[in-house]
Amino acid sequence: MDINFSAQDLEFRDEVRAFFASEYDTKVAESLSSGQGEDYKEAIVAWQKKLHAKGWIAPGWPKEYGGTGWSVTQKFIYETERGSAGIPDVVPFGLKMVAPVIYTFGSEEQKARFLPRILSSDDWWCQGYSEPGAGSDLAALSTTAEYAGDNYIVNGRKIWTTFAQFSDWIFCLVRTSKDVRKQQGISFLLIDMTTPGVSVKPIPTIDGKHSLNEVLFEDALVPRENLIGEQDKGWTYAKALLAHERTGMAEVADSKRMLTNLKQRAAAEVNGGQPMIDDPVFQMRLSDIEMQLMALEYTELRVFASMAAGGMPGPESSLLKIKGTEISQAIHELQLQLAAYYGGALQGELSNQQLGHNFAAEARKSYMYGRAATIYGGSNEVQRNVIAKAVLGL
């Protein structure tokens, strides 16, 4: 057993590392982390355009549509380097969520119309799945699309829609047939956000930011050409997408970097004259996390190695999302604990210097926003149901 990469793969790693070091400079990092609202969109789009110019924006896509043509190993290396460098992932809704559905199930016209603008980040997408009455039980959704002439008339409400306020397009699961098994009457529809009858209402969240929204559809007219594949087959397409989404959810490299930061912060934070990193109780909490992360790193490598060898990921792949999110939450939690009193401060315009602390605001926000990680993408309870059934045969 070994975790060695080939010489060519190491060369590739160096190339990726060098590109990130020169292009993702402190200016990009600052504009991304300080960005609020439209500033954030501007900053992330600028970064994604850099990646696009380099040809690295869509490693997961087939080469013919603009993918990189990288091997499994190269994709893995790229992701690891990105996480280690502290670079945020691309906004997934267009590039990682709707695009695979379009290039797999869409028509030639749809591919030509949508894919290039997703690659270039000229179109911003959001995901219209969850509804007030359809969360984990997604197939219970009730937003309707009634076929009339050459259009669908869409009525209903989508909720928890991340970045709908920035979006040009939304991909939706809508009900097109009733009186069939609930999974069977669902269609996959692409909707222009400027369509009359579509409106967005912000949902402020506990981290004090605006990322979530409610999207309302009131007699919104959507042309039939925006239907993906066949009517009533949307559930099948969405499920294929979920499988695509599941790989690479452990975010080990990101967690490793957060843990390294946390350790440095714990060395600087002092209690009774003693650095927190030397506190025996704090050390136990830290190593509880670090040892789990060391295990998860190898679980991810095991999954990757079997895929690189051309096989299917083994049953261990199913735990990546659960463990990955539990570990990142545990890091957020310990970081907030480290910030102590300052963690409660709503800093506003106050500088770190004036507040008297340099990471408290980030600690609070990432703890609060981080709670979502075990809810989205299939809650961790649903993930456990899936493993119980698919892996343990219960």
Add this chain to the structure above:
Amino acid sequence: MNFDFSEEQVMIKDSVARFVRDEYDFDTRRNIIHSEEGISRDFWSMFAELGWLSVPFAEEYGGFGGSVEDLVAVMEELGKGIVVEPYVSTVVIFGGLLSAASNEDLKSAYIPKIIEGSCLGSFAFLERQSRFEMADVATNAIVCDAGYKINGEKTVVINAGTADSLIVSARTSGEQFDRDGVSLFMVDATTAGVSINSYKTMDGQSAATISFKDVVVPASHLLGAVGQGMEIVDKVMPQILLALSAEALGIMATLNALTVDYTKTRQQFGTPISSFQALQHRMVDTFMACEQTKSLLYRGLCDANKIVVDPSVDASELQKSVHALKATVAKYGKLIGEEAIQIHGGIGMTDELNVGHFVKRLMTINVAFGDADFHQKKFNQLSYSTISVQAS
């Protein structure tokens, strides 16, 4: 990158698995435990014939020349049968210390005997006061005309009752806790002044309190340089911890499988209890615990292999990995054992069912050479002590 066992390793793994499946069922094991010696000499001879006793030893002593990875392959399967024959004591620990020692005469005298099955060995290191600190040695060895005279007492010496020879840690210089000054001696169990009081342990094996009264051993029975015994122990410890963890992994996987199967057949409220979500989620957690343990075991193996390829590699990565592994084995072993009993319900409490016996072996592995807290503290020292130095 590769996480597969080699063809050769798969072969030996399969052969151990076949033995456990076909010849070492639960009743056979029970009869062995209740026999006079508590082990099967016939099976031990068979292990020798099949070459299992030669796995980690160098070819120059008649060994298979295997790596720690080969050893792990064997141990995982032995764990699935909770095999009570003293493979860990004799091959992994006693043999491991010998292999790491520098005394060539001792090595060529003893290793071939281990391989042919005619020498069982134990490592006598623990004392009443020493808990997990192996350098806390009060037993002393004083120079005399014939070599050294050993006086003192060792406790919980695993499998000493059947051992032909003992490796004994004794202080030749320094104070009680000093690492320098601990020496390792080869002492035959029948040497005058050695008295062995054996008792059974809950995992179906045995241990003993041994007193050493003016036990004379020749200087040629020193395993290495005088006073440098801890170096040998440190050198072989990662291998011991990896092997024990592999055994534990085999047990964990078996307990999980037994529990999942049981819930599919046990009916309550008119339905198999496997349909209850409260139980499903607990079994998913124990499944994940087992996979994460396997990942840490493989991490340890990769680190160990790296050092074999390039001895100049920083050994602290391997040390961190095995401390994390052993701590995790203890924590998750406890979780998996307790959940197995709980989910089996009343039947899980019975001596008749195999589950409790798997759990008891896990429990003894969990304290062997340090429990979860001990290894986590060691991990913390290695990982975090340097950070504050850098910051200050």
